[in-house]
Amino acid sequence: MTRPISRRTALAGLGLAAASAGCLGRAENIAGRDPHSQLTLEINTTPADDDPSGIRIARQLEEHLTAVGIDVQLNAVGQTELWRKVLINQDFDIYVGQFVETEPFDPDALYGLTHSKFIAESGWQNPFGFTEISVDDLLERQRRVTGTERSDVVGSLQETLCRLQPFSVVAFPDALTAVREDRFDGWTEDRQPLSVAGLLELDAVASDDDSGTVASDGDSGTVSSDGDSGTVASDGDSGTVSSDDDSGTTGSADGSATTAAAGTGSEGEDVLRLVTTDDRITENWNPIAAEYRKHGTFTGLLYDPLVRADGEAVIPWLAADWERIDHDTLDVSLRDARWHDGEPVTASDVAFTYRFLRDTSLGNVETPVPTPRFRGRSSIVEDERVLDDATVRLTVADVNETVAARALQVPILPEHVWSARTDAATIAGFELDFETTEAVVSNNPDPVGSGPLRFVAATAGESVVFERNPDHFLVRPAPETDPEASGETGSGAATDPRAGIPSQYHGKPAFDRLRIEVLPSDISAVESVADGVADATAANLGPASVPRIGRSPDTRLVSGRSAAFYHVGYNVRRSPLSNPRFRAVIARLIDKSAVVDDAFDGYARAAASPLAATPDAVPASLAWTDGTDPVYPFFDDEGSLDVAAAREAFRDAGYRFDDEGRLLSRGQ
Amino acid sequence: MTPFLSLLASIVAWVGTMLAVASVAVIGPARLRDAWTGLRARLWDARRAAGTLGAVLLASAIGRSSLQAVSELFGLQATALIYGLEGGFVAWVQSTFATPVLTAYFSWVYVYGYAFLLAFPVVAYLALPRTTTLRRVLVAYALNYAIGLALYTAVFAYGPRNVMPDMVTPLLFTNRPDVMLLASEVNVNTNVFPSLHTSLSVTVGTFAVLTREEYPRWTPVAVWLSLSVVVATMYLGIHWLTDVVAGFALAFGCVALAHRFVDPRNDAVEPSGDASGERPGSEAAADA
Numbered sequence: 001m002t003r004p005i006s007r008r009t010a011l012a013g014l015g016l017a018a019a020s021a022g023c024l025g026r027a028e029n030i031a032g033r034d035p036h037s038q039l040t041l042e043i044n045t046t047p048a049d050d051d052p053s054g055i056r057i058a059r060q061l062e063e064h065l066t067a068v069g070i071d072v073q074l075n076a077v078g079q080t081e082l083w084r085k086v087l088i089n090q091d092f093d094i095y096v097g098q099f100v101e102t103e104p105f106d107p108d109a110l111y112g113l114t115h116s117k118f119i120a121e122s123g124w125q126n127p128f129g130f131t132e133i134s135v136d137d138l139l140e141r142q143r144r145v146t147g148t149e150r151s152d153v154v155g156s157l158q159e160t161l162c163r164l165q166p167f168s169v170v171a172f173p174d175a176l177t178a179v180r181e182d183r184f185d186g187w188t189e190d191r192q193p194l195s196v197a198g199l200l201e202l203d204a205v206a207s208d209d210d211s212g213t214v215a216s217d218g219d220s221g222t223v224s225s226d227g228d229s230g231t232v233a234s235d236g237d238s239g240t241v242s243s244d245d246d247s248g249t250t251g252s253a254d255g256s257a258t259t260a261a262a263g264t265g266s267e268g269e270d271v272l273r274l275v276t277t278d279d280r281i282t283e284n285w286n287p288i289a290a291e292y293r294k295h296g297t298f299t300g301l302l303y304d305p306l307v308r309a310d311g312e313a314v315i316p317w318l319a320a321d322w323e324r325i326d327h328d329t330l331d332v333s334l335r336d337a338r339w340h341d342g343e344p345v346t347a348s349d350v351a352f353t354y355r356f357l358r359d360t361s362l363g364n365v366e367t368p369v370p371t372p373r374f375r376g377r378s379s380i381v382e383d384e385r386v387l388d389d390a391t392v393r394l395t396v397a398d399v400n401e402t403v404a405a406r407a408l409q410v411p412i413l414p415e416h417v418w419s420a421r422t423d424a425a426t427i428a429g430f431e432l433d434f435e436t437t438e439a440v441v442s443n444n445p446d447p448v449g450s451g452p453l454r455f456v457a458a459t460a461g462e463s464v465v466f467e468r469n470p471d472h473f474l475v476r477p478a479p480e481t482d483p484e485a486s487g488e489t490g491s492g493a494a495t496d497p498r499a500g501i502p503s504q505y506h507g508k509p510a511f512d513r514l515r516i517e518v519l520p521s522d523i524s525a526v527e528s529v530a531d532g533v534a535d536a537t538a539a540n541l542g543p544a545s546v547p548r549i550g551r552s553p554d555t556r557l558v559s560g561r562s563a564a565f566y567h568v569g570y571n572v573r574r575s576p577l578s579n580p581r582f583r584a585v586i587a588r589l590i591d592k593s594a595v596v597d598d599a600f601d602g603y604a605r606a607a608a609s610p611l612a613a614t615p616d617a618v619p620a621s622l623a624w625t626d627g628t629d630p631v632y633p634f635f636d637d638e639g640s641l642d643v644a645a646a647r648e649a650f651r652d653a654g655y656r657f658d659d660e661g662r663l664l665s666r667g668q
Numbered sequence: 669m670t671p672f673l674s675l676l677a678s679i680v681a682w683v684g685t686m687l688a689v690a691s692v693a694v695i696g697p698a699r700l701r702d703a704w705t706g707l708r709a710r711l712w713d714a715r716r717a718a719g720t721l722g723a724v725l726l727a728s729a730i731g732r733s734s735l736q737a738v739s740e741l742f743g744l745q746a747t748a749l750i751y752g753l754e755g756g757f758v759a760w761v762q763s764t765f766a767t768p769v770l771t772a773y774f775s776w777v778y779v780y781g782y783a784f785l786l787a788f789p790v791v792a793y794l795a796l797p798r799t800t801t802l803r804r805v806l807v808a809y810a811l812n813y814a815i816g817l818a819l820y821t822a823v824f825a826y827g828p829r830n831v832m833p834d835m836v837t838p839l840l841f842t843n844r845p846d847v848m849l850l851a852s853e854v855n856v857n858t859n860v861f862p863s864l865h866t867s868l869s870v871t872v873g874t875f876a877v878l879t880r881e882e883y884p885r886w887t888p889v890a891v892w893l894s895l896s897v898v899v900a901t902m903y904l905g906i907h908w909l910t911d912v913v914a915g916f917a918l919a920f921g922c923v924a925l926a927h928r929f930v931d932p933r934n935d936a937v938e939p940s941g942d943a944s945g946e947r948p949g950s951e952a953a954a955d956a
Contacts, residue, residue, distance in 0.1 A: 042748065047830030048838075049857050059834055073748035076826040078858070081740055461733060520852035521838075527845040542833075544842070598834065 039665040040071040045096040047076040049521045052542025056599030058096040064589040068646045069663040083291035088122045092571050098564045102192040102295045104613045107154040108403050111139045112376020123290045123372025129573035130166035143399045155619035158609045162631045165583040168568040171596050171604040172613050175562040176541040178529045178549045191560040194538050196300040204270050204510040272511035275525040276538040279518040283460040286444035287411045290372035303411035303449035314405045316500040327398045334390045339414045340454040347392040351384040352415035360439040362422045369437045380407035417448050466514040473497040530555045543601030563613035581653040587632040675846045682780040694886045695795050703795035713799040717806035724810040728817050735821045743824035750910045757909045758828040758902050759835035771839050774900035785872050785893045800932045808871050808926035820859040827860040829905035836905040863907040866915025869894035874923045
């Protein structure tokens with residue numbers, strides 16, 4: 001072959017060629033062709049300060065992609081910016097990140113993640129732009145069928161997804177947490193310690209005041225003060241003031257609480273002090289803002305769902321009970337509960353929530369603006385009707401019990417707050433074409449939920465303080481709140497405000513306040529626990545911080561398997577990532593075992609399926625055995641990348657290289 | 669915050685001690701005594717330069733967080749660009765030279781040496797009979813901070829320790845976690861381009877060379893310390909080589925601008941008094 005001539009040379013020769021009659025057509029045919037150039041891919045992930053592990057996966061992938069002849073731009077961006085890029089603007093090639101759920105999740109979580117019906121939406125629903133009819137069919141089927149039939153469907157769903165690789169699962173990390181147990185104990189070991197359930201299960205170590213008395217204080221005084229402050233705070237700005245009011249009132253009105261409130265300065269109260277590297281919770285408390293939520297742990301304590309998944313069980317939470325009336329309908333009855341501003345939680349709030357998650361504009365914007373989080377779950381509910389103040393009827397088209405219960409795991413939002421946020425988002429009064437609503441972009445200042453914690457104050461980028469909601473059903477014993485039940489007949493299940501809730505959550509949380517402070521890195525987070533300035537870390541800890549935990553006598557390492565798997569996500573809207581064969585070769589460039597050994601120092605488990613943390617969900621064909629991926633094994637050449645084999649795989653898939661070994665593609 | 673305050677106290681103690689030693693060794697007891705007279709006049713004379721520096725520092729302290737948000741949204745996302753440009757240079761520096769002794773030295777230089785390096789010129793040049801150099805140094809500091817802040821806003825990038833954690837150890841922060849707390853109070857991890865540690869150190873080093881006639885003992889110390897700070901920024905995995913090169917450019921630019929803005933002839937114009945306007949010739953020589 002002759003040496004290829006650059007396009008510019010060809011164009012320069014065009015005039016010459018034109019002189020020779022007859023050749024013009026041919027020259028035009030050549031010069032009119034677009035040249036091939038080296039393929040460039042951008043990998044986005046968060047910097048080591050934000051997450052010590054993700055960047056390591058990205059680095060390995062970068063090295064291996066570079067080795068096979070792809071030009072890689074490794075881009076470290078902050079967490080908010082990363083998810084804004086990936087989830088909202090979908091302006092990325094490849095990203096490395098963590099899945100949102102930390103507890104082992106039902107296979108239906110894949111519905112939101114990969115169903116093609118969400119292709120045009122922004123958020124955690126199908127961020128890859130993946131469209132595959134066979135996957136859609138399987139996703140729909142697993143919602144309907146039950147038992148072994150569902151297991152089979154879920155099995156083939158995983159096999160199809162693993163074959164097509166819209167994203168490559170890398171590893172399920174151990175959520176490492178440094179804790180000290182002199183003030184709080186009961187840190188869970190079998191799952192992520194810093195989860196909603198994990199924080200609620202904590203017990204205060206009895207030292208001076210017994211927190212049990214505080215938890216069970218008489219509520220009547222507090223309720224009335226809540227009502228007062230509700231009217232004050234309803235304009236939105238005086239959250240801090242109103243909560244301060246509250247603690248003052250609680251102290252004076254309740255005899256039993258005075259012990260705790262006496263030292264409100266800080267020492268007398270049981271304050272759980274957490275340290276994190278993630279500052280997003282100090283400036284945004286919007287439960288549906290995808291780019292500001294990691295796992296939604298703290299917003300999960302501000303906002304109650306109807307039911308909560310608790311291990312393999314589902315426990316009624318804001319719902320007192322729910323009943324499947326027929327194939328299509330589900331009746332939910334609510335507990336007696338109040339919003340943090342004193343308004344009652346009603347069935348109409350629940351109906352509003354589902355309507356709102358479907359379209360946060362409630363019809364105010366021409367095209368619906370669905371929620372960027374909880375989209376898979378909320379899409380199960382097709383219609384909702386208020387039967388009475390405490391009962392709502394949901395239409396859930398022919399889904400199985402498991403999936404129906406998942407529909408009830410979205411945060412219930414107060415209609416009187418969020419109905420004012422359904423207009424198109426504006427900047428300084430100008431409505432720009434962002435196709436979004438105020439509700440999605442709002443930081444949700446002074447959040448009004450119904451959860452066991454309520455907001456107190458925050459300094460953006462530095463810290464945030466929450467306090468126990470004294471009116472929550474977890475801390476409200478039956479006999480005392482019910483004025484008629486003067487005789488101690490609180491054993492009746494119908495009157496017990498905590499009916500159906502496991503005893504470990506009764507009277508919880510065990511802390512009066514939760515203070516989260518932002519620190520620059522995982523190492524400083526561990527140090528502050530070791531110094532006794534904090535009780536636990538809420539950040540992703542790198543393995544380098546583990547020996548530091550060991551060196552401190554009062555600090556203990558608690559770790560539990562997290563379901564929030566690390567993965568490499570591909571934007572399959574873009575060529576050549578749109579080609580499943582191309583993605584398959586990329587998947588084989590990821591040495592998952594090496595990632596687990598080096599980046600996680602063994603504190604993770606490599607996996608092929610996104611459901612590897614879900615019990616009994618992974619079919620034998622996808623089980624991780626012998627240290628290799630069952631579907632797309634790493635191009636292994638005694639521990640390093642077998643470049644020749646990888647290039648051969650690219651060639652087999654139809655890709656070409658220039659004589660310098662660069663992988664070619666059409667100009668992107 | 670106790671670890672934070674104890675670190676601050678130790679910095680004050682170190683810098684105070686070094687300033688005292690250097691004042692005696694470099695300026696000399698005789699000149700120090702002489703400097704006492706007319707001190708107030710010279711301070712008054714330098715008030716505008718000092719005010720400028722104070723204003724810049726204040727503006728930076730107040731506006732930094734909002735500028736940071738602007739930078740994240742609209743700044744040039746340069747991490748990939750810088751990393752693509754220089755690759756693993758910083759990793760190579762660490763893997764080639766890192767020893768516990770050097771790590772201890774550079775950690776010390778990065779925190780204590782740097783603080784001393786910036787503080788001493790103010791004392792030394794205040795002791796000179798004429799305030800031209802003092803005012804130039806203060807203006808150069810102000811320019812460094814002002815231009816640095818503008819570049820921080822325009823360019824959004826993370827340093828090598830954040831991008832290559834497998835190859836670049838955050839040596840400073842693993843050895844001195846308390847320093848990280850201090851650093852995060854003063855700066856954020858996305859402000860890497862340019863390296864202000866480099867530019868301010870090189871600024872001091874340049875002034876030390878320019879004033880070698882006045883303080884011949886200071887020049888080698890300042891040059892050694894400032895180059896140590898420059899190396900430390902990369903050795904400790906905090907800055908890219910690109911940041912350091914930009915820091916040099918910023919430093920030389922600021923020194924040149926400071927000479928341009930602060931003219932020795934201004935001394936005569938200002939109604940400050942006796943010390944100024946007497947020997948314009950010698951100052952012009954130092955200027956060259």
